[in-house]
Amino acid sequence: MNILWWTRRDLRLADNALWDDIQERLSEPGSSLTILREPHNAQHARISESPLALPRMSSTRQRWEEQAWESFGYQVHQYGLSHRLVQGPLLDYLAKHHVDLVVFSHGYAWEERQAEKALIATGIAHQGFHTYTLFSPEEALSAVLEPTFTPFRKRIEAHRGAKTFALGPSKPPEISPSPMGAFTLPARPTEADAWTRLHEYIRPHGPATQYKTQRNGMLRWNDSTKFSLYLSLGLLSPQRIWNACLELEKQLGGSEEVYWIRFELLWREYFQWVAYTEGTRLFRPGGLKESGPSRISGDARRLNQWITGRTGDALVDAGMRELAATGYTSNRARQNLASYWIHTLQQPWRIGAAYFESQLLDYDPAANWGNWAYLAQCGNDPRPIRQFNTLKQAETYDPDGSYRRKWAGYNV
Structure with a gap:
C-alpha cells in the first residue's frame, strides 16, 4: 500500500x-x-x-x-x-x-x-x-450552536468536567541537529522546543501559577504561555496542555491562575468550530452578521502609517513595530492594534486581519479572523461596540512605558 x-x-x-x-x-x-x-x-x-x-x-x-x-x-x-x-x-x-x-x-x-x-x-x-482541536465534531458542534462564547464554554465544561484526555505513552521528541536560522523570538518551530516550553511553563512555582494575573503583560516572555507558536503548526497538542494544567491544578489544590490557560484553550476551540460552521461568512466584509460595512477599500496612507508604526499613538506604534520585527505580539497588543485600525482610523477590518495573517508566526485562520470580526462587531460578540482607549490601555498595561520605549522609542 x-x-x-x-x-x-x-x-x-x-x-x-x-x-x-x-x-x-x-x-x-x-x-x-x-x-x-x-x-x-x-x-x-x-x-x-x-x-x-x-x-x-x-x-x-x-x-x-x-x-x-x-x-x-x-x-x-x-x-x-x-x-x-x-x-x-x-x-x-x-x-x-x-x-x-x-x-x-x-x-x-x-x-x-x-x-x-x-x-x-x-x-x-x-x-x-481531528488532530488540531481538543474535541471531535460530535463533542463540539452541539455546544458551538450557542450564540456566544460563554454559553459554549459552560456547556463544554459541564460535559467535560475536570477529566484529562487519554494520551498514549510518548517519548520526548529528539532535538534536531540541523542549524536553525535566527529569529528574534526565544523560540524555535520544533516539537522538542514545544515540549521544553510546556514543561518549563506549567510546573509548581512556574509561570503558569501566575498566568491569569500576568497574561496581559506585553513585554516579558513569560507573561503569557506562547503556546500558540506551537499549536498553530501542530507541534504541540492542545490535549497535552490541557492535561498538564489539570495535573498542576490538582497539585495546587485548585488554581484559577492555571485554569485560565484551559479557559483560553476553549476560546481557541470555539473559534475553530465557528469557522467550521460559518464557512465563507467569516471572511466576508459583513462577517457573521452580514451587516455590510460602509467601507470595503482602505486608505493607502493610513495603512502604511499603521503597518510601519507611525500613527503617532505610542502603544499602537510599539505593537506594530514589534509585530514587523518579530512576527509576534501579545494578545493585549493585538486587541489594541485591531481596535485602533477599525475604530480610530475607521478602516476595513478585513485588511487589518489580512496583514496580521501575513505577519503572525502563530497564524491560525479561525482565531485570527474570528478575533478581528469580534472586534469589528461582525462576529460572535454580544456587546454593541468593542473599542479600546489606547491611552488608558497603555497606562494600565505599560505603566512605566518600558514596552513603548523598547519598540517605538517613545520617551513616556
Whole structure:
C-alpha cells in the first residue's frame, strides 16, 4: 500500500492519532510512506480591495514554517521507517503518482475544507483525523450552536468536567541537529522546543501559577504561555496542555491562575468550530452578521502609517513595530492594534486581519479572523461596540512605558 501523509497543521509525532494509524499500516508487507508538504502561495493576496499588495505570508513566517518542516522530517527519520519527503501541490502529486491512501488532519476554515473536498473529488481513498482541536465534531458542534462564547464554554465544561484526555505513552521528541536560522523570538518551530516550553511553563512555582494575573503583560516572555507558536503548526497538542494544567491544578489544590490557560484553550476551540460552521461568512466584509460595512477599500496612507508604526499613538506604534520585527505580539497588543485600525482610523477590518495573517508566526485562520470580526462587531460578540482607549490601555498595561520605549522609542 502506497500511503501519502498530506501534512497540514499536524507536524508532530506525539499525541497524533494520524501518526499512530500510519505506523500500524506500515507494519503490513509492501507498504510505503510519502509525506507531502504544500508550500503556501505566499504572494497571493487574500483581500483584493487592499490599497497595498499584502502577501499572504511574510518572509519571516515562510522561514518559520520551512524550519518547522525540516525539524519534523528529522523527527520522522528517528523512527527508522522508510519514507520520502516531498513538497508541492497535493493534486499535482496525486495526478503523477500512484497513491492508495491519503491520510490527513482536518482543517476548519473555508479554504482548508475546500482543499479536502478537492481531495475527495479525486476518488482516491482517504482518511481524515481531528488532530488540531481538543474535541471531535460530535463533542463540539452541539455546544458551538450557542450564540456566544460563554454559553459554549459552560456547556463544554459541564460535559467535560475536570477529566484529562487519554494520551498514549510518548517519548520526548529528539532535538534536531540541523542549524536553525535566527529569529528574534526565544523560540524555535520544533516539537522538542514545544515540549521544553510546556514543561518549563506549567510546573509548581512556574509561570503558569501566575498566568491569569500576568497574561496581559506585553513585554516579558513569560507573561503569557506562547503556546500558540506551537499549536498553530501542530507541534504541540492542545490535549497535552490541557492535561498538564489539570495535573498542576490538582497539585495546587485548585488554581484559577492555571485554569485560565484551559479557559483560553476553549476560546481557541470555539473559534475553530465557528469557522467550521460559518464557512465563507467569516471572511466576508459583513462577517457573521452580514451587516455590510460602509467601507470595503482602505486608505493607502493610513495603512502604511499603521503597518510601519507611525500613527503617532505610542502603544499602537510599539505593537506594530514589534509585530514587523518579530512576527509576534501579545494578545493585549493585538486587541489594541485591531481596535485602533477599525475604530480610530475607521478602516476595513478585513485588511487589518489580512496583514496580521501575513505577519503572525502563530497564524491560525479561525482565531485570527474570528478575533478581528469580534472586534469589528461582525462576529460572535454580544456587546454593541468593542473599542479600546489606547491611552488608558497603555497606562494600565505599560505603566512605566518600558514596552513603548523598547519598540517605538517613545520617551513616556
